[in-house]
Amino acid sequence: MCGFIAVLGPEGQHVIQDVLTGLLAIQHRGQDAAGVVSFEGKFHARKARGLVREVFEERHLERLRGNLAVGHVRYPTVGSGSEADAQPFWLQFPTGIAMAHNGNVTNFHELRRTQLADRAIPLASDCDLEAILYVFADELCRRLEGGAVEAQHIYAAARHVFEHVRGAYSVVGIVAGWGLFAFRDPYGIKPIVLGRRDGPGGPSFAVASESVVLEVAGYERVRDLAAGEALWIGRDREPRSEVLAARPHRPCVFEYVYFARPDSVLDGVSVHAARRRLGQALAEPWRRTGLEADVVIPVPESACTAAQALAEALGVPYREGFVKNRYVGRTFIMPSDAERVSSIRHKLNPIRSEFAGKRVLILDDSIVRGNTSRQIAKIARDMGATKVYMASYSPPLVHPCLYGIDMSTRREFVARGRTAEDVARLIGADHLLYQSVEDMVAAVRGDHADLRFCRACFDGAYPTGDVTARVLETIEDERLAAQ
Ligand code: AMP
Numbered sequence: 001m002c003g004f005i006a007v008l009g010p011e012g013q014h015v016i017q018d019v020l021t022g023l024l025a026i027q028h029r030g031q032d033a034a035g036v037v038s039f040e041g042k043f044h045a046r047k048a049r050g051l052v053r054e055v056f057e058e059r060h061l062e063r064l065r066g067n068l069a070v071g072h073v074r075y076p077t078v079g080s081g082s083e084a085d086a087q088p089f090w091l092q093f094p095t096g097i098a099m100a101h102n103g104n105v106t107n108f109h110e111l112r113r114t115q116l117a118d119r120a121i122p123l124a125s126d127c128d129l130e131a132i133l134y135v136f137a138d139e140l141c142r143r144l145e146g147g148a149v150e151a152q153h154i155y156a157a158a159r160h161v162f163e164h165v166r167g168a169y170s171v172v173g174i175v176a177g178w179g180l181f182a183f184r185d186p187y188g189i190k191p192i193v194l195g196r197r198d199g200p201g202g203p204s205f206a207v208a209s210e211s212v213v214l215e216v217a218g219y220e221r222v223r224d225l226a227a228g229e230a231l232w233i234g235r236d237r238e239p240r241s242e243v244l245a246a247r248p249h250r251p252c253v254f255e256y257v258y259f260a261r262p263d264s265v266l267d268g269v270s271v272h273a274a275r276r277r278l279g280q281a282l283a284e285p286w287r288r289t290g291l292e293a294d295v296v297i298p299v300p301e302s303a304c305t306a307a308q309a310l311a312e313a314l315g316v317p318y319r320e321g322f323v324k325n326r327y328v329g330r331t332f333i334m335p336s337d338a339e340r341v342s343s344i345r346h347k348l349n350p351i352r353s354e355f356a357g358k359r360v361l362i363l364d365d366s367i368v369r370g371n372t373s374r375q376i377a378k379i380a381r382d383m384g385a386t387k388v389y390m391a392s393y394s395p396p397l398v399h400p401c402l403y404g405i406d407m408s409t410r411r412e413f414v415a416r417g418r419t420a421e422d423v424a425r426l427i428g429a430d431h432l433l434y435q436s437v438e439d440m441v442a443a444v445r446g447d448h449a450d451l452r453f454c455r456a457c458f459d460g461a462y463p464t465g466d467v468t469a470r471v472l473e474t475i476e477d478e479r480l481a482a483q
C-alpha cells in the first residue's frame with residue numbers, strides 16, 4: 001500500500017510545497033520511504049527511507065524546483081524494501097518521464113523475465129513500478145517519434161500497460177516539460193482522484209491517492225478516475241481523458257475498512273460514513289447473540305468511528321478505554337512476531353476504570369494474525385473486565401491480498417480453517433463476532449447501489465481473474481522468503 005500525488009502548477013511556479021503537504025496528508029499509506037521528483041529544465045529528485053518530515057529538509061525544497069512534480073510514500077508489499085525500490089522512478093531518455101504508483105503488479109516477475117528481457121531492459125530495482133514505467137515509456141516513445149506529446153500518445157501508452165501489466169495499479173506521472181498523466185488499472189482497484197485549483201497564474205491540477213490530499217493541499221476535488229481511464233493534462237492545461245478498458249469497476253473494500261483516512265471520499269463514498277455504517281451493521285448480529293455489554297471500546301484509531309456508531313445503535317456507552325501512543329511505529333510491519341506482540345503493549349495502554357468490573361465489547365476493524373486481539377483480550381482481563389467480547393467490523397480475513405495491501409500469507413491468517421469460536425478461544429475472548437461479507441459490502445456501499453468491490457481477501461474472488469493456485473503459492477513463497 002502506498003500513496004502518491006502529482007501536481008501541474010502554473011508556468012514559473014514551484015509546486016513542491018503542495019506535493020509535500022499532500023504527502024504528509026497520506027503518510028498513513030506508507031511510512032517506509034518517501035520521494036519526490038520535480039521538473040524544471042531537468043529532473044530534480046530526493047528519495048530516501050523514512051517519514052516525509054525526515055526525508056525532506058530545507059535544502060531539498062530549494063532544489064526540488066519546477067511546476068511539475070510527483071511524490072510518493074511507500075509501504076513495502078514484498079520484502080523489507082531497500083532504498084533502491086523507493087519511488088518515484090524516472091527515465092531521462094529518450095523522453096523524460098517520472099512515475100509513482102500504488103498497487104501491486106501480479107505478473108511482475110513474468111514481465112521482467114520475458115517482455116523486458118527480450119528488449120534487453122534490465123530493471124534496476126525490485127519495485128514493480130519499474131516494469132510499468134518501461135512498458136509505458138516503450139510505447140510512448142514509439143508513438144512520439146520526437147514530436148509533441150499529445151493525449152492520444154498517453155492513451156496508447158496506457159493501453160499498452162493495460163494489455164501487458166496485470167494486477168492493481170493507480171499511476172501518476174509527469175512528462176518532462178510537457179504535462180501530467182495518470183491512469184487507473186482496468187478494474188479500478190486502487191483509489192485515484194483528480195483535483196483542481198484556480199489561481200491568478202491559471203489553473204493547477206493535482207492527482208492523488210485520496211481526496212484528503214487535495215483538501216489539505218488546497219485543491220477542489222473534481223472526480224475519481226474511472227476504472228481503465230487515462231488522463232492527460234498538457235501545456236494547454238485542458239484535462240483530457242478516455243476510458244480505455246471496459247472491465248467491471250472493483251474498488252478495494254479494505255480501503256474503507258482500514259486503510260484510507262476517514263476524512264477521504266473514495267469513489268463517491270465517504271470513508272467516515274462507511275465506517276459508521278459498518279459499526280451500525282454489527283448491532284443486529286450482536287443482539288442476536290443474546291449477550292450484553294456494559295461498554296463498547298474501540299481499538300484505536302481506525303475502529304473509533306465504527307465503535308461510536310455501534311454503541312449508539314445498541315444504546316450502550318462508548319468509551320475510549322485504550323490510549324494510543326502514536327509515536328510507536330505500526331505494529332503490523334515489524335519483522336518478527338515477538339517484536340509485534342510486545343509493541344502492541346507499548347502502543348496501546350488501557351484505562352483501568354473503563355474495564356474493571358465491566359462486560360466489555362471491544363471493536364477492531366479487522367483481525368489478521370490475531371496478535372492484536374490476543375493482547376487486547378489479555379489486557380482487558382488484567383484490567384478487571386468480567387467478560388471480554390471482541391468484534392471485527394470486517395469479516396474473517398482468509399485470503400492474501402495480491403493487489404498491494406500487505407496481508408500476510410494464507411498460513412498466517414488466524415481465521416483460516418477456523419470457526420469464529422475457534423478464533424475466540426485462541427485469542428482468549430468470551431465471544432467473537434465478525435461482520436458478514438454481505439453486511440460489510442452493503443454498509444460500505446451505502447446508497448451507491450451500483451458499487452461492487454474487490455473483496456478477495458475475504459472471499460478469494462480475485463477480480464483480475466489471473467490468480468491461480470500457482471500464482472498464490474509463488475507469491476506466498478516470495479513473502480515467506482522475504483520475512
Ligand atoms: P493482527 O494483530 O495481525 O491480527 O493485526 C490486526 C490489526 O492490524 C488490526 O488492528 C488492524 O487495524 C491492523 N491491520 C489490518 N490490516 C493491516 C495492514 N494491511 N497493514 C497494517 N495494519 C493492518
